[in-house]
Amino acid sequence: MIKPIPVAVFKAFSLLPVFFSAALCLPKADAAETLPASTPPTAVPFPAMGSCAKVAFHNPSSPKWGLPLYLCHYSAADFNALKAQPVLDKSWLPNKESYQGLADNLLDSRLPSIALAHGQRWYRMLSAAENSSSAVVQLTELISPYLGCELQLTDTGFTDPCLGANWDKLGRLLAPVSDLPNQSLRQFPFRLYDNLVVLGEADATLNWQLDSFAPDLQDATVPLLERIGKGLFWGQLDEVTVLWPSLIAKGPLTKRDQVELFIMAIAKEQTAAVLFLAAQGLNPQATNEYGDSALSIAKMLENEVMVQLLSELGASFDSQAQ
Incomplete structure (x- = not known):
């Protein structure tokens, strides 16, 4: 099926x-x-x-x-x-x-x-x-x-x-x-x-x-989370790093937000972006309300590089949490 x-x-x-x-x-x-x-x-x-x-x-x-x-x-x-x-x-x-x-x-x-x-x-x-x-x-x-x-x-x-x-x-x-x-x-x-x-x-x-052409991450008419997601997708990590404190200042990210950001990072196999999210304390094992995670999406896309990276980050995160 x-x-x-x-x-x-x-x-x-x-x-x-x-x-x-x-x-x-x-x-x-x-x-x-x-x-x-x-x-x-x-x-x-x-x-x-x-x-x-x-x-x-x-x-x-x-x-x-x-x-x-x-x-x-x-x-x-x-x-x-x-x-x-x-x-x-x-x-x-x-x-x-x-x-x-x-x-x-x-x-x-x-x-x-x-x-x-x-x-x-x-x-x-x-x-x-x-x-x-x-x-x-x-x-x-x-x-x-x-x-x-x-x-x-x-x-x-x-x-x-x-x-x-x-x-x-x-x-x-x-x-x-x-x-x-x-x-x-x-x-x-x-x-x-x-x-x-x-x-x-x-x-x-x-x-x-x-x-x-790169997306304009400074366009304030676009929600901040959306701009950061695009930046992760396109590998604009320097600009994402500058915007990140403003995002965190709004409060803790929900599991859904964490999943979405990880998915944006893995979509074009942006390894540095995935590592950046993990370094900020986001949970690579997080699931949204539908039960989807970055790892499940990477498996669906058959991206072995991202599957391995997320698995390693997930194991590390779980160990730190314990």
Whole structure:
């Protein structure tokens, strides 16, 4: 029997934003990178203009799960025609001002696609007011941003068989989904070589990379506990250390708070952050009202490094308590 995802994970990742879908411009042929001597294991054939193909990304650290993806190569005319079609989310293309907002809220796609635990995401701006003059490559995750069901292809785009939600071929939501927030489909990073697409690698030709932005932990409009959780998640330990006294001044942390902070620290395998929490006297064995602990979440994510670390810290904590 498949164990359901613990509520604590949903609580800890309740800040997941409405992800913007985006397309990535295909660099000119003379700017294409040279294929390295050994072909990366995540390389797939580059589809011909006007065609698409289903591919899968196998994360080296999580080889059990192959993340299903849909790779398309649009001509400029085809892409502009698709972009001109009416959809629910008319501002699906991100702009420079939206980047920091995305970074402030972005956590990870670990829930809907565990195999992408360490995948990076970024976007290249395509002006909504102008037509694209270059061919466009789009690599879309075939995982619903809602309940995590695998998407099905349709004549008009994508559909979620669990909720009945529909997106167009560019991944833009076509109609509201119950009481859930509007979400475009997520796009997956890649690097282009002459006739290959290497999945999950950084592309130096892109102007903006979302992972280069760090959450603003000084934003007082965001609850302090939430800011510290983000800082632990992103490894901003220096800033977390500065904010920590203000958090402690508010009173002892509840078991639920301790669990949430530990989960944020283990989510991206931030060893230093886990050790920091333990050094502050937080209990790595703490459980919340649902019976979830940082250790149980680490086991669910099959992160052996975090499982071992939490087990050692838990044994030490128990010994000190006695």
